[in-house]
Amino acid sequence: MGNWVVNHWFSVLFLAVWLGLNVFLFVDAFLKYETADRYYYTRKILGSTLACARASALCLNFNSMLILLPVCRSLLSFLRGTCSFCSRTLRKQLDHNLTFHKLVAYMICLHTAIHIIAHLFNFDRYSRSRQATDGSLVSILSSLSHDETKGGSWLNPIQFRNMTVEYVTFTSIAGLTGVIMTIALILMVTSATEFIRRSYFEVFWYTHHLFIFYILGLGIHGIGGIVRGQTEESINEGHPHKCAEYFEMWDDHDCRCRRPEFEGQPPESWKWILAPVILYICERILRFYRSQQKVVITKVVMHPSKVLELQMNKRGFSMEVGQYIFVNCPSISPLEWHPFTLTSAPEEDFFSIHIRAAGDWTENLIRAFEQQYSPIPRIEVDGPFGTANEDVFQYEVAVLVGAGIGVTPFASILKSIWYKFQCADHNLKTKKIYFYWICRETGAFSWFNDLLTSLEQEMEELGKVGFLNYRLFLTGWDSNIVGHAALNFDKATDILTGLKQKTSFGRPMWDNEFSTIATSHPKSVVGVFLCGPQTLAKSLRKCCHRYSSLDPRKVQFYFNKENF
Amino acid sequence: MGQIEWAMWANEQALASGLILITGGIVATAGRFTQWYFGAYSIVAGVFVCLLEYPRGKRKKGSTMERWGQKYMTSVVKLFGPLTRNYYVRAVLHLLLSVPAGFLLATILGTACLAIASGIYLLVSVPPAHRGKRTLNQTQCVCGVKCAVLSACAFHVCKWSSVSRLIDLIPSSCQALIWAVALFSRGHPHAPWL
Numbered sequence: 001m002g003n004w005v006v007n008h009w010f011s012v013l014f015l016a017v018w019l020g021l022n023v024f025l026f027v028d029a030f031l032k033y034e035t036a037d038r039y040y041y042t043r044k045i046l047g048s049t050l051a052c053a054r055a056s057a058l059c060l061n062f063n064s065m066l067i068l069l070p071v072c073r074s075l076l077s078f079l080r081g082t083c084s085f086c087s088r089t090l091r092k093q094l095d096h097n098l099t100f101h102k103l104v105a106y107m108i109c110l111h112t113a114i115h116i117i118a119h120l121f122n123f124d125r126y127s128r129s130r131q132a133t134d135g136s137l138v139s140i141l142s143s144l145s146h147d148e149t150k151g152g153s154w155l156n157p158i159q160f161r162n163m164t165v166e167y168v169t170f171t172s173i174a175g176l177t178g179v180i181m182t183i184a185l186i187l188m189v190t191s192a193t194e195f196i197r198r199s200y201f202e203v204f205w206y207t208h209h210l211f212i213f214y215i216l217g218l219g220i221h222g223i224g225g226i227v228r229g230q231t232e233e234s235i236n237e238g239h240p241h242k243c244a245e246y247f248e249m250w251d252d253h254d255c256r257c258r259r260p261e262f263e264g265q266p267p268e269s270w271k272w273i274l275a276p277v278i279l280y281i282c283e284r285i286l287r288f289y290r291s292q293q294k295v296v297i298t299k300v301v302m303h304p305s306k307v308l309e310l311q312m313n314k315r316g317f318s319m320e321v322g323q324y325i326f327v328n329c330p331s332i333s334p335l336e337w338h339p340f341t342l343t344s345a346p347e348e349d350f351f352s353i354h355i356r357a358a359g360d361w362t363e364n365l366i367r368a369f370e371q372q373y374s375p376i377p378r379i380e381v382d383g384p385f386g387t388a389n390e391d392v393f394q395y396e397v398a399v400l401v402g403a404g405i406g407v408t409p410f411a412s413i414l415k416s417i418w419y420k421f422q423c424a425d426h427n428l429k430t431k432k433i434y435f436y437w438i439c440r441e442t443g444a445f446s447w448f449n450d451l452l453t454s455l456e457q458e459m460e461e462l463g464k465v466g467f468l469n470y471r472l473f474l475t476g477w478d479s480n481i482v483g484h485a486a487l488n489f490d491k492a493t494d495i496l497t498g499l500k501q502k503t504s505f506g507r508p509m510w511d512n513e514f515s516t517i518a519t520s521h522p523k524s525v526v527g528v529f530l531c532g533p534q535t536l537a538k539s540l541r542k543c544c545h546r547y548s549s550l551d552p553r554k555v556q557f558y559f560n561k562e563n564f
Numbered sequence: 565m566g567q568i569e570w571a572m573w574a575n576e577q578a579l580a581s582g583l584i585l586i587t588g589g590i591v592a593t594a595g596r597f598t599q600w601y602f603g604a605y606s607i608v609a610g611v612f613v614c615l616l617e618y619p620r621g622k623r624k625k626g627s628t629m630e631r632w633g634q635k636y637m638t639s640v641v642k643l644f645g646p647l648t649r650n651y652y653v654r655a656v657l658h659l660l661l662s663v664p665a666g667f668l669l670a671t672i673l674g675t676a677c678l679a680i681a682s683g684i685y686l687l688v689s690v691p692p693a694h695r696g697k698r699t700l701n702q703t704q705c706v707c708g709v710k711c712a713v714l715s716a717c718a719f720h721v722c723k724w725s726s727v728s729r730l731i732d733l734i735p736s737s738c739q740a741l742i743w744a745v746a747l748f749s750r751g752h753p754h755a756p757w758l
Contacts, residue, residue, distance in 0.1 A: 117591050120670050124597045165598075165669045179673070186584070186677055190576040195620075195629060200568045 010093055015103070018066075022059050022107065029055040038229035040240035041155060041260055045129045045138045046122050053118035054227065056111040061272040063111065064218055067104045068276040070097035072283040073385045109189060112182060119178075123158075123165040130158045137247045144259065153261035155228050173224040181217035184210040202336065215277060218269050225264015234261040291328065291382040298350055300369055300376070303447040306357040308366045309343075311350045314381055319346050321392065321416045322409040325383030327353065332364045332377070341408040341531075342384060345415035347423075351384075354447065356405050393430050395527030395558070399517065401436045401540065403532030410435065410531070411451060417468070418458055431524075434469050434517060436508055438532070440476035477505040510539055514547045518555050528559045569623055571651060574684035578617040578658060581681055585610030585665055585674030592670035602668040609661045610674065616641060616648065655685035 005012075033039055033051035042050055069075070076094050129138035142156035158168055169175035190196075191207035230240065243250075243257035250259045299311035319342055326337040338361060340353040357363045368377045392398050392413055400410045414435070420428050437448070452470065459465050474481070482505055485494075494503050517526060530540055537559075544557035585606045592603025619638040622628050641648050648654070662678035665671035 113587070116673070117587075120591055120597070121595055123669065124595060127598065166672070169669055169672075179676070182673060183676055183680075186580060186673075187577070187680070190580045191573055193576055196573055196576060199623070200572065203568055203570070203573050 011096065014093060018103075022062065025058050025062055026055045029058040036229070037235060037240055040244065041137075041141055041230060041262075042228060044244070045141060045156065046125050049118040049121040049125070050227075053115055053122060056114040056118065059111045060108060060115060060218075061269050063104050063108045064215070064269070065272040065276050067101060067108065068273075068280045070101040070104075072279055074283050074286050075279065077385050105189070105192075109185065112185060116178070116182065123168065126156050126158050127165050130156055130163070131161055135248070137244065140247055140250070141260075144262070153231070153234075153263065155260075155262045157226050172226060174221055174226045177217040177221045181214050181221070184213040184217070188214070206335075215273060218273060220267070222265065222267030222269055225266070227265050228262040229265065231261050231263050234258075287326075287382050291326075291380045293381075295379050295381050297376055297379060299352075301447075302366075302370065303354070305441070305446070306366060307447055308355045308369055309352055309447065310355070310369075310379070311344070311352040312379065312381065313350050317351060317381075317384075319344075319351055319384045321346060321413045323384035323412075324409075325351075325353065325381050325385070328380040328382070329361075329365055329368070329377055330380065332361060332368065336361055337382065338362070341412070343408050343411040343415075345412055345419050347416060347419035354405075354408055354411075358405075392527060392529060393428060396429060396524040397432050397434070397517065397521050397526040398430055399434045399436070399526060399528045399557075401438070401528070401530045401532065401536070403438045403530075403536055404440060406531035407437050407439075407448060408531070410437075410529075411448065414451060414455060414468070418455055422458075432467060432469065432521070434471075434513075436471050436473065436513075438473045438475060438507065438536075440474075471508065472503045473508055474503050474505050475507055481505075510543045511546075514543045514557070518547045518549075518557075522555055523553065525556045525558065528557055530560070569625075569688075570684050571621065571688045572623065574651075574681050574688065575617055575620060577677065577684060578613060578654075578681035581658075581662075581674055581677035582610045582613035582617060584677055585613065585671055588665070588668075588671035588674050592668055595670075597668070597670060599668055602664060603670060606665045606668070606671040606674060609665060613658065613661065613678065616654075650689070651685045652689035655682045655689060658682035658685065 030051045033054045034043070034048065039050065076097055080094055126142070129142045132139040132142070142158070144154045144156070157172065158165070169179065188208050188210050191204050197204045238257040238260070240260070243260070246255060246257050249255040250257055293314055293316065296313045297310055298313055299309075301309040301311075303309060322341070324339050324341045326339050328334075328337045340355060342351055343354050344350060344352040355362055355365060357366050365377075368374075392400070400413065402408070402410050414433075417428075417430075417433070455468060459468060485503070485505075528540055528544055530537055541559050544559040547555070548557045549555050587610075589603040589606030589608075589610060592600050593607065597603065615637055618631060619634040619641055620628060620631050646653070658678050659682040662675040662682065665678075666675035
């Protein structure tokens, strides 16, 4: 429990502040509309649901402002880069941008529900008070004219007795934009569920662009001024607390109280969303501009197990370890952009990605590059964008875990280490690296083999054999492979990979690994980096909590997960 | 894009619509709005849609994650055999269920969402052999026209006005139902003649 607090205190604080602001804004607006004199007469017709609707509207404005910010990737990368002096914990929060985006979205859904339910009651009450003929206060207030020549100081938006609430909803700006916004929101949410996102990403990505309707609708939602409060002049002439009870005599000449006059609220949503919308538009323009820069493909390598390596060059492109880029191939699909981690090191004069056949787009891409006699398809690149792996050299001890194709960010890191050693970079904080690669089939090892073989040789030449400690785990083993390995037990190199380090079979026992690392480095800060499935993340996170000491001077494990 | 199983999204959308119908119905009934009995209908329709859509269908390609506890509902849904398995039937069923809820403001959102889900199911139920560009557009147009005519008829029947007694609704609903059956079974030897 203590370890959880130490690892998550900033997230908890951030979320508490956000929730606190939501609660504060809701309560503040609620009390304002419940007690203000301006809305005295409005409350006579509507009751507390007016305050409810306005309070949830304010929270909706606040959350709509926040929702666009976590998806501005370039802005977040920029913050990451400029905040290198900030502590590790602060920068880690930028990893959770998508989680925050989802939380804000849930809050928007909740407040939309409250807002709609409150307004349903409001419309029903307006409708009833319009139809009331008993000369009560509400019926007199409702009969205030909509006629512009008499000042247009009406209160009840329902003009005529036989006007239905449905008619008002679909003919007023507020109602129509409200319906459009809500339908856009619902479609966005249903296509963004985990199942749809993971299985049919395009459905999610294209439907999510309905947010444009949401934002536009939000901007013009309040233009009609349908929420009415008494004007200043009218309150000065006859304060509601004094005049309300004499409503029957408002039309008499000798009564000091006149009929109250009302005006609509000016729209304020646009003030909340203007800045984030501009930031987001800049973000998209930047992404488009970067994607239009020419990309030169210098080398295409086809590895076994249907893995395609592309080495490319682009003017002005500079990267850090573990970053990813978005790739688009107009000849396959003009609008689809897919993320790939960079597998080259920053010290190299090209950047490369390894693409595995995992769906429609990737299979078509690999097939297009396999054609020997047709020209190479054009590629557009956007990025690079940063993730947690940029921090790997800030830790004294780093534990890198890659499952299957999840090893790609670590390819970049290991290559970078190789180059740093060659330049004898003494600024490298990292003193030791533990690398675990968990894979199902042997074929997928091959493209990584060369890298590990050269690293092995490099370490031997420089006399730093202990720097990189790697273990390879084959989870898709069968008795044939194991039998073969057992027979060749005495050989110096592994029969499957040709590396000095023998391949292990099955999954790693994390408890053993973590306790060994904790005992070998009792006073260090250890960074654990994972690129792999959620179940593995859970067990690694648990081990990090279990083996981190409560004493901040002793061994501390920090967990980072790569997510797209 | 060719391998997208739109029915999976239609399922999520229909489930969400069911929940929205239930919520709208509860609000209308609890608040005793005008014509609140549409709200009561909406709750029942919403519960039915949720129960029908809760079991997630199996994907054609890849593994499907079941929803928690869906095995209890799956056995009931399977009892109806082709009625529930067929996406065209589901599309028409959802469209018909959504129409009555469209008469009340509190539940109109549920109507819109369920109609969209119905539209997606309709898109899926066009058989792949006929899914050429032009044929698809033609089928879609025809279906769209039918739905529009049906909706117009339903609105004409109730004319956005308050129905003073529930009993007045029955002949109108019967008329609407006959129109619905006629529109969707045109050409069938036993179709009602308009």
